[in-house]
Amino acid sequence: MSADEIKKELASILRAVRIRIEIEKGFGIDTITVSRPNKLNVQRSSNLLAEKQSMKTPDIDGRKRQTEGTNKRSSKDATKPLSDQTSVTEKGEGVQMLETLRNEMLVCHKCSLGKARTNLVFGVGNPRATLMFVGEAPGRDEDLQGEPFVGRAGQLLTKIIEAIGLKRNDVYIANVLKCRPPGNRAPLPEEIVLCMPYLLKQIEIIQPKVLCALGTFAAQTLLSTKAPVGTLRGRFHDYKGIPIMVTFHPAYLLRNPNDKAKVWEDMKKVRDLLSELSGKDLKI
Numbered sequence: 582m583s584a585d586e587i588k589k590e591l592a593s594i595l596r597a598v599r600i601r602i603e604i605e606k607g608f609g610i611d612t613i614t615v616s617r618p619n620k621l622n623v624q625r626s627s628n629l630l631a632e633k634q635s636m637k638t639p640d641i642d643g644r645k646r647q648t649e650g651t652n653k654r655s656s657k658d659a660t661k662p663l664s665d666q667t668s669v670t671e672k673g674e675g676v677q678m679l680e681t682l683r684n685e686m687l688v689c690h691k692c693s694l695g696k697a698r699t700n701l702v703f704g705v706g707n708p709r710a711t712l713m714f715v716g717e718a719p720g721r722d723e724d725l726q727g728e729p730f731v732g733r734a735g736q737l738l739t740k741i742i743e744a745i746g747l748k749r750n751d752v753y754i755a756n757v758l759k760c761r762p763p764g765n766r767a768p769l770p771e772e773i774v775l776c777m778p779y780l781l782k783q784i785e786i787i788q789p790k791v792l793c794a795l796g797t798f799a800a801q802t803l804l805s806t807k808a809p810v811g812t813l814r815g816r817f818h819d820y821k822g823i824p825i826m827v828t829f830h831p832a833y834l835l836r837n838p839n840d841k842a843k844v845w846e847d848m849k850k851v852r853d854l855l856s857e858l859s860g861k862d863l864k865i
C-alpha cells in the first residue's frame with residue numbers, strides 16, 4: 582500500500598468512527614469500551630463524557646413542550662381518527678383494520694381504566710412497520726395527547742429509534758394497556774388479561790418482522806413468563822414466529838442511565854436482524 586492509500590484508508594476509518602461516536606452520543610452513551618489485543622478492556626471516557634448528555638435537554642424541554650401543547654387536545658378521547666394522524670404513513674387494509682379495532686376500543690369498558698382516561702392511547706406509527714415496540718401503559722402525557730410514548734420516556738424512545746437509523750414514523754408503537762392507570766401505577770394482572778387481546782390483534786394486523794418489548798410488563802405479557810427483564814433482555818425470543826427482543830424500558834433508563842449501554846447493545850442486534858431480514862443495510 583502506498584503512503585497515499587494508507588492516508589485515505591485512515592481518513593475513511595476516522596470518518597466512520599466519528600459517525601459512530603455521534604450516534605452513540607445521540608443515544609446517550611458517553612463511554613466507549615476499547616478492546617486491546619492483550620485482552621485488557623480499557624474503559625475510556627471520550628470527550629463526550631465531559632459534555633452534558635445530549636438527550637437530557639430535549640427530555641426536559643420535551644416535557645415542557647408537550648404540557649403546553651396538550652392543553653388544546655386534552656378533551657376526552659378527542660384525538661383524530663387514525664387515518665388522519667400524520668404519523669400513519671401508509672394507508673390501506675392495515676389502516677382500515679386498525680381503525681376498526683380502535684373504534685371497538687373507544688367503547689371498551691371491560692375494566693375501570695376506560696372511565697378514568699382522558700384519551701384512549703391506541704398506538705401510533707406505520708401500519709406496515711417492520712419493527713414494532715411494545716411498552717407498558719400510557720402515562721399522564723400520553724393520556725392527554727392520546728399517543729404512546731410522548732413524555733420524557735418517549736423522547737428517549739425516539740432517540741433510541743433514531744440511533745438505529747429509523748424514524749419514529751417508520752416503526753409502530755403500542756402499549757400493553759391502552760388506558761392510563763391512575764397515578765401511573767403498575768398495570769394490574771386483570772387489566773393486562775382484559776386488554777391483551779387488543780395488543781395481540783394489533784400485532785396480527787401489523788405483522789412486524791421484529792418486535793421489541795420495552796420493560797417487564799411487555800416482555801412478560803408477550804412471552805407468558807414471570808422471568809425478570811434483566812434475565813430476558815439482550816437476546817431474541819419467539820412470539821408466534823416473530824423474533825422479539827427484550828430490553829429495558831426507557832423510563833427505567835431515565836432512572837438508571839448507566840444501563841443505556843446495554844440497551845444500545847440490544848438495539849444493535851435489532852438493527853442487524855432487520856438489515857438481514859430486509860436485505861437493506863440500516864447501518865451507517
Ligand code: URA
Nearest residue numbers: 716717718719729730
Ligand atoms: N411508558 C409506557 O410504557 N408507555 C407509554 O406510552 C409511555 C410511557
